[in-house]
Amino acid sequence: MAAAIRTARERAREELTREIKKEARRQLAEEGAQRLSLRAVARELGMASSALYRYFPSRDDLLTALIIDAYNALGERAEHAVSTAPPGDPRAMWRALSGAVRSWAQQHPHEYALLYGTPVPGYAAPPETVAPAARVALALIEVLRAGADRVELATPVRPLRGILAEQVSALAAQVAPEVNAGVLSRGLVAWTQLFGMISFELFGHLVGSVTPADGFFAHTVEEMADFLGLPESTP
Amino acid sequence: MAAAIRTARERAREELTREIKKEARRQLAEEGAQRLSLRAVARELGMASSALYRYFPSRDDLLTALIIDAYNALGERAEHAVSTAPPGDPRAMWRALSGAVRSWAQQHPHEYALLYGTPVPGYAAPPETVAPAARVALALIEVLRAGADRVELATPVRPLRGILAEQVSALAAQVAPEVNAGVLSRGLVAWTQLFGMISFELFGHLVGSVTPADGFFAHTVEEMADFLGLPESTP
DNA sequence: GGCAAACGAGAGCACTGCTCTCGAAAGAGA
DNA sequence: TCTCTTTCGAGAGCAGTGCTCTCGTTTGCC
Numbered sequence: 001m002a003a004a005i006r007t008a009r010e011r012a013r014e015e016l017t018r019e020i021k022k023e024a025r026r027q028l029a030e031e032g033a034q035r036l037s038l039r040a041v042a043r044e045l046g047m048a049s050s051a052l053y054r055y056f057p058s059r060d061d062l063l064t065a066l067i068i069d070a071y072n073a074l075g076e077r078a079e080h081a082v083s084t085a086p087p088g089d090p091r092a093m094w095r096a097l098s099g100a101v102r103s104w105a106q107q108h109p110h111e112y113a114l115l116y117g118t119p120v121p122g123y124a125a126p127p128e129t130v131a132p133a134a135r136v137a138l139a140l141i142e143v144l145r146a147g148a149d150r151v152e153l154a155t156p157v158r159p160l161r162g163i164l165a166e167q168v169s170a171l172a173a174q175v176a177p178e179v180n181a182g183v184l185s186r187g188l189v190a191w192t193q194l195f196g197m198i199s200f201e202l203f204g205h206l207v208g209s210v211t212p213a214d215g216f217f218a219h220t221v222e223e224m225a226d227f228l229g230l231p232e233s234t235p
Numbered sequence: 236m237a238a239a240i241r242t243a244r245e246r247a248r249e250e251l252t253r254e255i256k257k258e259a260r261r262q263l264a265e266e267g268a269q270r271l272s273l274r275a276v277a278r279e280l281g282m283a284s285s286a287l288y289r290y291f292p293s294r295d296d297l298l299t300a301l302i303i304d305a306y307n308a309l310g311e312r313a314e315h316a317v318s319t320a321p322p323g324d325p326r327a328m329w330r331a332l333s334g335a336v337r338s339w340a341q342q343h344p345h346e347y348a349l350l351y352g353t354p355v356p357g358y359a360a361p362p363e364t365v366a367p368a369a370r371v372a373l374a375l376i377e378v379l380r381a382g383a384d385r386v387e388l389a390t391p392v393r394p395l396r397g398i399l400a401e402q403v404s405a406l407a408a409q410v411a412p413e414v415n416a417g418v419l420s421r422g423l424v425a426w427t428q429l430f431g432m433i434s435f436e437l438f439g440h441l442v443g444s445v446t447p448a449d450g451f452f453a454h455t456v457e458e459m460a461d462f463l464g465l466p467e468s469t470p
Numbered sequence: 471g472g473c474a475a476a477c478g479a480g481a482g483c484a485c486t487g488c489t490c491t492c493g494a495a496a497g498a499g500a
Numbered sequence: 501t502c503t504c505t506t507t508c509g510a511g512a513g514c515a516g517t518g519c520t521c522t523c524g525t526t527t528g529c530c
Contacts, residue, residue, distance in 0.1 A: 009496060009507075032356035034269070038487065048510045050489080059487065110356075117353030119438050121267035121345075154390045158457050164450030189428065189455055195440075196431020203354050205430075215399030220424055222393050227462070244476075244527060274517065283479045285520080294518065 070111040075135025090147030091230040148178045151229035157182030190224045305346040310370025325382030326465040383413045386464035392417030425459045
C-alpha cells in the first residue's frame, strides 16, 4: 500500500519526531513538566530551537504528544494486569489493577502528574487524548464485569437519585449492561479512592505521621474490594 | 508592650507586604500559580520588580505565604462548618465538613490546586505550612470524636496489619484516644475519597459521561458516612 | 547631628516560548 | 535530466521571566 512507500524525508521526519519525544520524555522524567524546555530539548539534540517548531507547533503540542503516550503506557499496564490475573477471581483482578496503576505512577511520577495532577492553565485536553485516557477506566469496568454474576454487597447501595441515577444507568447500558447500576456507582467510588490514594502518596499531601504507604494502600484496596462486593479469593 | 510600638517604616513594610500578597492572590485566582509573575505584581503596584525582593526573597517564598494563607482560609471554613453543625449529629457534621471543603475549592480553584495539586518541582513545603495544613484534617478528627460513642459499622473493619496497625494506633493515641483504630483508618479512606472527588471534579480528569457533579458528590458523602458508621441523622 | 540599616530604582544576566526571514536541500513533474 | 515547489535548518530578534548587583536616597537609632 501507498503508506508503506516512504520517502527518505518522511522517514527522517518520523525518526526525528521520535527523537524529540524521547528527549522530552527524559527531561520530563527528570525535572517535571514545569521545567521541560523546548530550547533545552533542541540543544540536547544539537539543533536550533526554531527547527523544533517544524515538528511541534508549540510547547503544548509536544506536551499533548507526551500525554497521549503516557495514557497509553498506563492503559497498557492496566489492561495487562487485569488480563493476566486469575480469570475467575475478580478480587485478584482488582488487586492487580490497582497495584499496576500505583506502581506505574511510582515509576513515572512526573508523567502521572501530567495526567492526573493540576492541569496547565489555558490548556484544554484535545479530543485525541480521550480514547487513551479511557483505557484505565475500561480496565476497571472489565473487573466489575468479571464479578458481575456473584457480587455480594455487604451493605445495600444507597438509592441513586436524580440525575445521578440517569447518568449511571446510561453509563451501565452503554458500557457494561450486565453490571448493576449500584455496583457501578461504587466502582466510581473505588476509582476515585485509587487515584486519590496515589495522588496523596505521590504529591506528599497527606498530613500527619500516617503516610499512605504500602500498608495503607493494600488495606484500602481490600476494603474497597469488600465495598464493591467482590467475592473473596479462594487460594 | 514593645511590639505595639511600630515605627512608620514597620507599618509601611507590613502594609506593603499585605498589598503584595493581595495582588499576588488576585493574579493567582485569575491565572493560576504557573502564570503568577513577580514582575507583573510589581508592575501592578507601580514599583520596580527588584524592590519586591526586599519583601519576598524569591518567588517560592511568595508562594509559600499564599499557601499558608490558603490553608488557613480552608481550615477556618472547615472548622466553622463542623462547629456550627448540630452538635449531636456526627453525620450532619461530616456532611457540613465535606460540603465546606468542596465549596471552598470551587470558589478558589487555583488556591486549591496550589494546596492539593501537583507540587512545584524542587519546592519543599517549609515547616510553617504543616500546622495550617493540619487544620482540615483535625476538623475531620473532630467529627469522628463526635460520633465515637455510637458508631455502628455495617461492615467489620479489615484487621490492620503490620506497620499500619502501629501507625494508626499511634495516631489514635496521639490525637483522638476515644476513636477506635479501625474507625480512624476508615477516616483516612473518607479523607482520601473527599479530596479525590474534589480533585477529579476540579481538574476535569474523570473520564466519561458521569462527571462527579453535585449528585455523585452528595451520594458518595452519604456512602462514606455509612462506611464510617456515623448514625443516621434524626430530623 | 552623625551613621548604619533599610529601601527603591535601574541596569544587566541568563533563560524562556515563539516568529520571521533566508538560504539550502529534497522530491515531483516535464 | 532539468526545473519548480515544498520542506527544512539556522540565525536573529521580540517580549517576557526570575534574580542579582550597584548606587543614591530615606529612615530611625544612638
